[in-house]
Amino acid sequence: SGKANFVQLNPSQPGDLKEAFNLTSFHPDIKWPSSDAVGDFREIHTAFFHRCKDLSLRVLRVMAQSLSLDPDIFLSAHRFIGTDKNSTTLRTLYYPSVKSETAKEGQVRCGEHSDYGSITLLFQGSEGLQVCTRAGEFISAPCIPGTVLVNIADLMQRWTSDQLISVRHRVLLPPVGNSSTRQSLAYFVQPDNEALITCCDGSNKYPPVTGADYLEQRFSETYGRK
Numbered sequence: 001s002g003k004a005n006f007v008q009l010n011p012s013q014p015g016d017l018k019e020a021f022n023l024t025s026f027h028p029d030i031k032w033p034s035s036d037a038v039g040d041f042r043e044i045h046t047a048f049f050h051r052c053k054d055l056s057l058r059v060l061r062v063m064a065q066s067l068s069l070d071p072d073i074f075l076s077a078h079r080f081i082g083t084d085k086n087s088t089t090l091r092t093l094y095y096p097s098v099k100s101e102t103a104k105e106g107q108v109r110c111g112e113h114s115d116y117g118s119i120t121l122l123f124q125g126s127e128g129l130q131v132c133t134r135a136g137e138f139i140s141a142p143c144i145p146g147t148v149l150v151n152i153a154d155l156m157q158r159w160t161s162d163q164l165i166s167v168r169h170r171v172l173l174p175p176v177g178n179s180s181t182r183q184s185l186a187y188f189v190q191p192d193n194e195a196l197i198t199c200c201d202g203s204n205k206y207p208p209v210t211g212a213d214y215l216e217q218r219f220s221e222t223y224g225r226k
């Protein structure tokens with residue numbers, strides 16, 4: 001369903017300074033913004049969701065090939081993107097301009113976290129994203145016009161028995177006196193709800209888990225709800 005909300009990705013910190021519209025599959029009850037307010041929002045959003053789906057499937061195939069695995073190993077667990085059997089989500093993000101005097105201690109635009117699913121496609125309109133290196137240092141991810149940033153997410157790390165490592169990332173506030181806003185689009189690719197994710201090297205380093213159970217576990221840790 002679609003919902004607008006204010007959430008924080010690092011619950012130990014004050015709320016993130018952001019607005020988001022989340023679109024997870026296509027139910028009749030999605031609360032779309034009225035078309036008077038934002039013209040073709042629904043049509044554009046829906047078309048973009050499907051283009052992201054196509055791109056994700058291409059990326060997942062190449063990733064399997066790069067690990068010398070069956071090219072369909074990840075694809076076969078992403079058959080239902082865009083239906084209620086899959087929780088892949090398109091998040092449209094707007095980070096308003098910040099008055100540093102009113103920001104709380106420790107407040108950021110997007111708290112440090114890693115994404116939960118298999119991969120995330122990130123489209124960004126400006127600089128601001130920072131990613132954590134293996135050495136534990138945050139560095140700025142460049143914003144290159146016309147490109148898509150692909151993040152490895154936690155379930156992919158688990159699936160590949162830590163061969164691929166999910167990336168911790170965050171968005172800090174702009175420097176004092178800088179009133180810029182930020183827009184980004186994140187497409188969180190999730191395996192199908194019923195897909196059983198088992199370490200693809202047969203090691204059983206992590207016990208098998210379904211896409212839905214894993215996501216539920218992570219949501220309850222982050223937002224304290226089921």
Ligand SMILES: O=C(O)CCC(=O)C(=O)O
Nearest residue numbers: 093110124129171184186
């Ligand atoms: O706005 C961004 O670039 C990052 C958003 C993000 O990481 C998230 O919502 O999970």
Ligand SMILES: [Fe+2]
Nearest residue numbers: 113114115169
């Ligand atoms: Fe993220």
